[in-house]
Amino acid sequence: MNLQVMIDALPALLGGAGLTLRLVGLALVAGFVMALGVALARLARSPFAWMPAYGFVFFFRGTPLLVQIFLVYYGLSQFAAVRASPFWVVLREPFWCALIAFSLNTAAYTAEIVRGAVQAVPRGQVEAAKAIGMSRLTRMRRIVLPQALRIGLPAYGNEVILLIKASSLASTVTLLDLTGVARTISSVNYMPVELLSMAALIYLTMTFIVTRAFKLAEHLLSGDRRQPPSLAARPGPGSGAVSPGEAK
């Protein structure tokens, strides 16, 4: 391992990491918005709503991301009609092609997370809300969604991490993201171990920060499940044993 090579490559790699973060960040935002729509359609009763949503999820979860990127980048550009259309301004740029593929891919996974989380909210609570006369919208806003958010959060954190790592495929469509920079430099100095280790270290840093952020969010969202600090610090008479039925 040549440390000097690793240090020299750091500025270029961080530049590549910037592109990685831009791609992942934008894809997560676009993907999440799409996912909400897809998840709602998936939960709808009408087959005209759930069937297309099901097809979308089926395709984007069932095919490799690399294939999806190539289909958007090389596939669409094969049609003269696409090249003549106004979309070509966007589709000729590798950045937008990668962003479109990443967004659609993460939307499919996120939609499933949202759907699963909504369905995991105990039925009894929904029925109770109905019983006290809450409207469908109020029920969603006050009972279902807050709980679904907490239920889906760990799975969504996983999806964010997966997307950060999968974004390395952007280097296959000429983008100089973190992996692209590492591969390019190592193709010149023939030191792939140094460059890829350094890139791995930067990916690890990113995923570590994401992990901690989701841990914090989970903590903040589970306030009702924890004992208030004032009570924990000041145990009442007969303390020590937690009585059954009390929160842990």
Add this chain to the structure above:
Amino acid sequence: MTTLRMKFATLLAACGLGLAASAAQAQTQTQTLRIATEGAYPPFNFVDAKGELQGFDVEIAKALCTEMKVECTISAQAWDGIIPGLNAGQYDAIVASMSITPARLEAVNFTKPYYQAGAVLVAPKASDLAPTAESLAGKSLGVQRASTYAALIDARFPKADVRLYDKVENHNLDLVTGRIDGVVAQRIAMSKWLESDDGAAFEIKGEAMLDPEILGLGAGIAVRKDDTDLLARLDAALATIKANGVYDEINDRFFPFSMKPAD
């Protein structure tokens, strides 16, 4: 385990016998020059429908034999064992589009290069790009990552907007769609592509770039290290056919451009 080891031992013994036999053969057949080629690298060397070796390498080898006034036999050998076979005395020279590299020079000697493929700039026929630094400044150029052509762009066209692709096929696709202004790649591969339907609207711009310090010296004829006499005779014959038009005549049968290296 034991059977495996025994098999391995038998194999080793067989190899040893083979080597001994070929060394003995080398002693008796000093008059005939035995040349090896690969026979699987068209259009340079390949086996035709009749089972005969054909190609640019084969024709050059025959021309050299004629020039040196020696009998020649040309045989096809597997590429991965072609240098060990030479050093074991199974044949005397390799004419198989073998690039002259420092690693190979440690094992064998090479004649001067007998061809250089070089690199070319390919762009749409309608464009007025030329392989100069000024013409390509700010233009997007596709090139294969980790190839010598990427290094060539860095050296010759530092202001170009370089796009790195994993495959030649992929940068050609993007050249067709117009995502990039041109590509820099190996001349023979690109001139083949220009003959395809996709390549019809494109052409080679300007002259081929040779740059031996980046692209390598080209293909040479390999001989054993101790065979300095044969090396000198091959080099002399090569210089003669390059000068007297025999080389050009063979070249024109295979390629629409000259592969002849400068001296």
